Amino acid sequence: MYTTLKRLLIGKPLKTNALSEHKLSKRKALAILSSDALSSVAYGPEQVLIVLATVGAAAYWYSIPIAVGILILLIALILSYRQIIYAYPHGGGAYIVSRNNLGETTGLVAGGSLLVDYILTVAVSISAGTDAITSAFPSLHAHSVLISILLVLFITILNLRGLSESATVLSYPVYLFVLALFILIAVGIQKVATGQIPATAHEPMGHWVDGVSMFLLLKAFxxxxxxxxxxxxxxxxxxxxxxxxxxxxxxxxxxxxxxxxILFSGITFLAYWYGISPKADETVVSQIADETFGRTPLYYFVQGTTALILVLAANTGFSAFPLLAVNLATDKYLPRMFTIRGDRLGYSNGILFLSIASMILIIAFKGKTENLIPLYAVGVFIPFTLSQTGMIVKWIREKPKGWQWKLVTNFVGAFITFTVVLTLFITKFTHVWAVFVFLPVIITMFYKIKHHYINVGEQLRINPDEQTPPIAGNVVIVPVAGITKVVENSLKYAQSIGDYVIAVYVAFDRESEEAMQEKWKEWQPDVRLLTFVSQYRSLVHPIGRLVDFIEDKAEDHNYQVTVLIPQFLPRKRWHHILHNQSSLLLRAYLLRTKNVVVSTVPYHFKK
Incomplete structure (x- = not known):
C-alpha cells in the first residue's frame, strides 16, 4: 500500500547515471530559482506603504526615492553574487564565502541564517499566496491556515518528484506572472500618460511631510x-x-x-500614482489591478498568476535549502542523511525537513505574512552582509586583475546590507528578537554534531599499534517464552553458530518455572536451560543481569556473546498490534546498554 501510494505521488525511482539529464537549463532555472525574488514584488512595495501609512497618505511619495535606493542595492547584490558564482563555481553561496574568508563560526552564522531563511521563504510565500487567494475570494479568509498547509504539501510532493519535473511545472506560472505584471504595468502607464488616472489621485512629490523622520524612512526602506x-x-x-x-x-x-x-519599479510607481493605501483584506497589487482593469478577466488573470507565483515561490526554498544542507552535512555540521539522494535524485530528506518546519511556522504564526516578513528579511540580510564582507577580504587577500572595482562593488553592498540589518534590529526588534535565540542555538547544534562525527571517526579509525585479540568462540543466549516452533527454529540456528548455547526462561511465579524445567528436560535435554523468577514481571532486567554475568566470564577467554531473539512475524501488518512486543524492547535494551551481538531469528506465519 505504502509503495503503491509513493509511486503514484512521486513516480518511479531514477538511476544515478540519469542525474546529468536532470540538470536545469537557463529557462527552467530562471523559473525555479527566481520565483521567490520575483514574487516578492507582490508584497515588497506594500511593505513600504504600510510603514509610510503611519504618517498618512501625504507621505506615500517617499516610496519613489525609497524604491530607487532598493534598486541601487539590487544592482550591488546582483553584481556581487555574479562574482561569487565565478569565484565559487561549486555552489554554497554565502556559507562557503563566509567560511573560507571570515572563519568557521562566521560561515556557520551565514549558513544557519540561510537555513532559517529558506524555511521562512516557504512560510512567507505560501502565506502571501493564500492572502492573494483570499483577497479575490474573501469568504476563504477563515480557512487561511488550512489552505496554506495544503499548498505546502502540494509543493513538497512536486519537489519529491524531482528537480527537472518540478521546474517544468513551475516555469509556466512564473512566466505567466511576469507577463501579467508587464501587461498591468504597461496598461497602467498608458492610462497615466493619457490622463485617465488624474494627478490629483496622489500627493505631489518633493514636499516635506510632518512626522516623517530619517528613522521612519530607514524603516520603510x-x-x-x-x-x-x-x-x-x-x-x-x-x-x-x-x-x-x-x-x-x-x-x-x-x-x-x-x-x-522592472517589476518592482513599475508596481511602486503605479501604487504611488493611483494613490493606493494598504488594506488588511486586499493587497496593493489587487487594488492596482482593480483600478486598471476593473473586475474583468484581466484582473483575475493578474490575481491568479500572483497567487500562483507566491505559492510556487516557496519552491526557491525547496531548491536551495537541500543544497545548502548538503554543504553543511558534507562539512559534518548537519546529519549525513541530508547528503543522500532520494528515488528521484533529489535530496528528499532536506525537502521533507523543510516542509515540516515551514508548516509548523505557518501554524504558529496563524498564516499572518506581516508577522513573518521582518524575521524573514533579517534571515537573508545577515548572509548578504557576511558574503559581501567575505568577498572584500578575498579581493584584498588575492588582488586579482581588476580587483579594485570588485572591491568597491562589494563594499557598497556590504555597507547597505549592514545598514539594513541594523535598522531592522532597531525598528522591528519585537519581531526579530528571536534571531538572538535561534542563531546561537543553531550554531551550538552545528558544533555538537561535528564534535560527534569527529569522535565517531576517532573511534572507528584502525590503529596498527592496537592489536585486537581473535575471537576464540561464541556463547549464544536464546531467550525463550515457551516450547514452540519459533523457539525450536531459533535453537537450531543457535547450535549452528555457537560453541555454547544457553536458553533463558523468565517466569513470573515458581509454578511456571518448575513446569518449564520439567517440559524442557523432556524436549531439549542437550540444551542448557537457565530459569529465573521475576517478582516485578520484567523480562528485560533478569536477562540483562545474566548477559552481564556471562559477558564477564566470556571476556576472560576471548569468547563473543550473542543474544539470539526468536520472533514470529504475522502475515498481515495489522496483526502486529495483537501480539506482545517484548522482543523489540529486549533488543532495544541490549543494543543500547550491552557490548554483545544481538540478532533476531524470524519465523514467518503463513496465514
Missing part, C-alpha cells in the same frame, strides 16, 4: 528590502545547472535582476 530576498538562491544552486554551470548561473542571475528591477 528596510521593509521594502524584503523584495530582494531570494537573490542569493542562484549562487547556492550552481551544481543544478547544465554545463557550463557557472556561466549559465551568472546569466540567469542577471536576467532575474533585470526582471525584478
Amino acid at each position: 528596510t521593509s521594502g528590502c524584503s523584495a530582494l530576498t531570494g537573490v542569493e538562491a542562484v549562487s547556492n544552486a550552481i551544481p543544478n545547472f547544465k554545463d557550463p554551470a557557472e556561466k549559465n548561473a551568472a546569466r540567469t542571475l542577471m536576467m532575474m535582476g533585470v526582471l525584478l528591477g
